Amino acid sequence: MQLQLSFSALLAGFVLVLSLQVLDAAPIPNPRSSVSMVTLPLKRMEQVRNVHPLILLQQHINRGNRRLARMSGRTEPSVEFLERELQKRVYAVEGSEGLERRLNGNGVSRSEENTLEKRYNRFGIPEKPKSPVGADSLAVLKKGNGTGSNAGQQKNSVAIANTPTANNSLGLDIEAQDVGYLAAVQMGTPPRDFLILMDSGSADLWVGAENCQSQNGGGCGNHNFLGPQSSTSFEASQVPFKVTYGTGQVSGTIVQDNINIAGLALDAHTFGVALVESVDFSGARTPFDGLMGLAQSTLSEQQTLTPIEALAQAGLVTDAIVSYKISRLADNKNDGEITFGGLDETKFDPKTLTTVPNVNKQGFWEANMDAVTVNGKDTGLKGRTAILDTGTTLIVAPASDAAAVHAAIPGAQSDGQGGFTLPCTTTASVALTFGGQSYSIDPRDLAFQPIDANDPQGDCVSGITSGNIGGAQEWLVGDVFLKNAYFSTDVTKNTLSLAKLV
Incomplete structure (x- = not known):
């Protein structure tokens, strides 16, 4: 059914959006002999969205229902069910005319469906059709502790983190109104920064592959990618993996490469590179590069250790512990x-x-x-x-x-x-x-x-x-x-x- 394309994308709702612009997340020097833990501070990102809050709420509900079903080992709700729930919400907010407009792709031809899907990924449905893709998504850039601000002319601006209060610290972003958290991790040789979503509800680490393709057609957006062209320590395999989240999915192959978390080096760590990403991850307005699952590795679709388990096994940290202090946008502290x-x-x-x-x-x-x-x-x-x-x-x-x-x-x-x-x-x-x-x-x-x-x-x-x-x-x-x-x-x-x- 052709209508399904647009609404499948709408079902994405909000995962986490971060920016590639803040790459100054180098760890504070500290003697390796005294390291028992590694701290990554969080940075805030603000983003303006012209999306009705009740439609965003339905996207959160759909995402939560899918995620909870997966976590509890139950059958996930079908795409058709989630579409119906979202359609009911659009009808309640915009009436029959608004629903018909959404179902018909705002009146554009079916050949433009791909463009619509990119527009309607995790960013939701605009209240009114009014501007080209991404044009209504200017961000506000807050620096340091929030005392300075500039009107961002890029789609996704990220706040620069406060100076960390603990050793071996990097920045972790807070996207929009406290919808998610991510940190910069170095990968490959020579090492490059990848901004990664930190997720305690999954157990796989992945970033996009150099030849990544969007499920929606085309490439995987303006992201950092990993592969043999960019990393001399990259070792590929033919072992496939696939991970499905509350919103979106990725599939690719298992690889080995060097990663560095706040100065702690895991050489030849096993993780995944995504050859195919759903629009939730590949969209041009979704600027994070990958995801780090920090649940237990018994959940891993890649059947490999999580980074914290690997750090502990290598003796780089004393215990396989991950701790979170996440901050609130309204506090304007940027101290997570x-x-x-x-x-x-x-x-x-x-x-x-x-x-x-x-x-x-x-x-x-x-x-x-x-x-x-x-x-x-x-x-x-x-x-x-x-x-x-x-x-x-x-x-x-x-x-x-x-x-x-x-x-x-x-x-x-x-x-x-x-x-x-x-x-x-x-x-x-x-x-x-x-x-x-x-x-x-x-x-x-x-x-x-x-x-x-x-x-x-x-x-x-x-x-x-x-x-x-x-x-x-x-x-x-x-x-x-x-x-x-x-x-x-x-x-x-x-x-x-x-x-x-x-």
Whole structure:
């Protein structure tokens, strides 16, 4: 069906978009003999998007449902189902005329479908057809701690990271309104910077191959690519791999090449190069070069060690631990970090640190969730578990659980399609409890985005949505929560740790 092309691309929603422009992420010199962990600080990126928040919400819901199904070992929702859900949302926002325009590709000929698909990848549907591809996507460049700003004339400008507070530090970007996090990693010989999405919900490392092709036709965008032409240490194989995410997929071959994470060199590390990328990754407006999965390698489609496991095996870090301090756009601090090999105790209150077993048998990071409270009142949601995933933007809960939480938030309402709205001015405190310690979600994270950008005091899309693809008591907990806690995973001990930020 020809209509499927446009809407398949729309289903992509938001993964993470970062820029290739900030490549000054060299590690701070530190004697190798004293290294026990490696810290990568996070940088912020802001991006303007003319997309209706309720349509973006549906893309988040679709992505979360696919991701949760994969994580819980259940059948993923079909493309047809996800299309219908997105079409219903477009109809609710733009009416029958808007839906017909989207289905008919804004009135262009079918021969232009490829252009439309690139336009409608993770960036969503523009509220109105108004400009050529990418022309409505100018970014705002914030430098350093945010005290200086310039109007970016490029599609994807990235904030320069603050000076790291720990040794061996690099930058990790925050895309748009806190939708994802990435770091610069050196690859190949001579080494070059690749900007990589850091994802605790998958377990494969890949970058685009030199001869990468988009599933949509053509090349894989203005990205950095790896192969024998650019790296003298590159060793190819004929072993294939394929990874499917909540949005998009890649396929290619397993290779070996040198990589360097904040000055720690993994020579002849095994990972993948993507020969084919879906438009979610290959699009010209998607400027990150690859993805690093930091779940356990039992999940790896490539059947190889994750970088943190390889670093620990090589003795370059003491423990196979990855720790996250992700920052919030609204704070304008640009101070997030990802730490390899330990916990950075300057980032959290040690009295609040709690460590709990990983209850997931597949290799994801999942913990028992003791309680969910709203303004200190228990919602009665017992026996739940939460998959903690830096690669998911929102919180996806079973429908009845999401309804119970919002019933306790003054002014919250269901939108009838799995999402919820609440007052942008809400002061409601939603908290999740793990290991006996409660961690509150900042109301600014709960009120994820105003429905009307011109009315920031009106109604907002809620950062908690519903999905019924996982288990009846299983939550997918993404960055809406993780911005509010220090988060650490330990492969060797098979545990997760959380602490309150300072």
